[in-house]
Amino acid sequence: MERVPVLNLGDVLLVSIQIDLSDEIALRLQDDLAERIVATGAQGVIIDITALDIVDSFVGRTLSTIAGISRVLDADTVVVGMRPAVAITLVELGLSLPGVRTALNVEQGLRRLQAARPHAAVPTVEAVAGP
Amino acid sequence: MIEADRTRPADGIVRIAGDQDIVRVRQAVRSAAVEARLSLVDQTKVITAASELARNALTHGGGGRAELRGVSNGRRSGVRVEFVDQGPGITDLDAALTDGFTTGTGLGLGLSGARRLVDEFEIETAPGEGTRVTVVKWSR
Numbered sequence: 001m002e003r004v005p006v007l008n009l010g011d012v013l014l015v016s017i018q019i020d021l022s023d024e025i026a027l028r029l030q031d032d033l034a035e036r037i038v039a040t041g042a043q044g045v046i047i048d049i050t051a052l053d054i055v056d057s058f059v060g061r062t063l064s065t066i067a068g069i070s071r072v073l074d075a076d077t078v079v080v081g082m083r084p085a086v087a088i089t090l091v092e093l094g095l096s097l098p099g100v101r102t103a104l105n106v107e108q109g110l111r112r113l114q115a116a117r118p119h120a121a122v123p124t125v126e127a128v129a130g131p
Numbered sequence: 132m133i134e135a136d137r138t139r140p141a142d143g144i145v146r147i148a149g150d151q152d153i154v155r156v157r158q159a160v161r162s163a164a165v166e167a168r169l170s171l172v173d174q175t176k177v178i179t180a181a182s183e184l185a186r187n188a189l190t191h192g193g194g195g196r197a198e199l200r201g202v203s204n205g206r207r208s209g210v211r212v213e214f215v216d217q218g219p220g221i222t223d224l225d226a227a228l229t230d231g232f233t234t235g236t237g238l239g240l241g242l243s244g245a246r247r248l249v250d251e252f253e254i255e256t257a258p259g260e261g262t263r264v265t266v267v268k269w270s271r
Contacts, residue, residue, distance in 0.1 A: 020157065023186070024150045054157065054175055056182040057244060085175035093179060093244040094230055 004029045006036050010121035012113060013037065013075075014106075014128060016048040026062040033066055037073045043120040044113035045070050048106055050081030060095040067100045076116050077101065080109040143199040147188050147216075156185040156197045163199050163210040168270050177210060177268035180245035184214045184264050187241045192216025192262055202267060209250070209269035217261040224256065 002025055007014040013036055015029065033045060047063065049055065055063070067077040080103045082090075090097070103109040107125040114122040142163065145156045160181040164174040181197065188195040195216030202211045221227045230243045242264075246252040251267035 020154050022150050022154050053161075054179045054182060056179050056186075057241065058182075058186065083175075085172045088172055089175045089179045089248065092176065092247050093183075094247070095244070 001025075001028070003032065006032055008036070008040055008042070009123040009128060011041070011043040011117070012110070012120075012122055013040065013042045013045045014048070015045065016051070018051050021052070021059055023058050026059055030062055030066050030069065034069050034073065037070055037075050042075050043117050044122060045075055045077040046106060046109045046113070047077065047079045048081045048109075049079060049086075050083070050105075052086065053083065055082070055086050055090055055095075057093060057095055060090060060093075060097055063100050064098055071099070076113055078103050078109040078112050080104065080106050142201055145185075145197045145199070146194075147185050147196055147214075148194045149189070153182060153185045153189065157182050159197070159199055160210065160212060163201060163212075164268065167201055167208040167210045167268075169210065169268060170271060173268055173271065176248040177212075177266070180248040180266055180268075181212055181214075183241040183245040184212075184266070187264075188214045188216040188218075188262075192218030195261075204269070207269045207271075209267050211265065211267045214264045214266075215261065216263075220258045220260050220262055221254075221256040222258050224254065228254075 070077045078101045145159050157178050160178050164177050198213040200211045202209045226232045228243050249266040250269050253265045256262040
């Protein structure tokens with residue numbers, strides 16, 4: 001069974017979704033993230049959906065649920081990289097991602113996490129992108 | 132009214148029997164939408180609508196199939212997808228087409244949301260006789 005990898009960088013968990021998400025993989029990601037937040041004490045989660053060419057109601061609801069779960073586990077979630085066509089479609093579908101914070105890209109997402117948690121070890125975008 | 136030419140064989144049929152088949156339907160609709168020269172936004176809309184309708188066929192209809200066809204009206208090309216299941220059918224169609232109406236655990240956006248994302252939308256259903264949803268998205 002395929003899994004979406006979760007990277008641990010300082011106090012942040014970084015998830016970059018690079019596959020066409022089946023419902024099962026989306027739910028598994030939700031469970032994995034809950035466990036990883038508790039195991040690592042992460043204060044922030046960045047979910048990069050740049051590679052997703054659609055977000056349907058199931059994936060949208062999963063993103064909302066992940067944001068809710070991480071909130072009660074004392075972590076902030078930012079969904080980044082939504083494509084314009086995906087945003088247009090999502091709103092027309094009737095989904096507004098309640099409770100989900102968004103940013104245009106990873107860099108702005110990290111900045112948002114750092115602003116919300118000034119004492120957290122939030123990596124720089126260079127650290128995330130690698131050498 | 133969509134004239135459904137059922138004498139013509141479908142360009143592609145995707146069986147919907149499990150979770151992974153929803154992904155396969157999306158992939159097949161993506162190829163058809165690219166072939167019909169839909170814009171990126173329209174591709175995204177029809178793929179998303181197909182994802183919702185395939186999931187409906189699976190969760191409410193107990194599975195079924197998606198039949199894809201490239202269509203043309205002389206001026207524009209488009210993609211037509213029919214979702215067929217042999218499930219219990221829909222008793223109250225008006226309610227089923229209302230935002231937020233759900234008999235399952237979802238958000239109730241499947242049918243109503245999918246309808247907003249396509250150019251033509253037709254549904255044939257009767258209690259005990261399954262459901263057939265036909266959608267068309269045209270190039271602009």
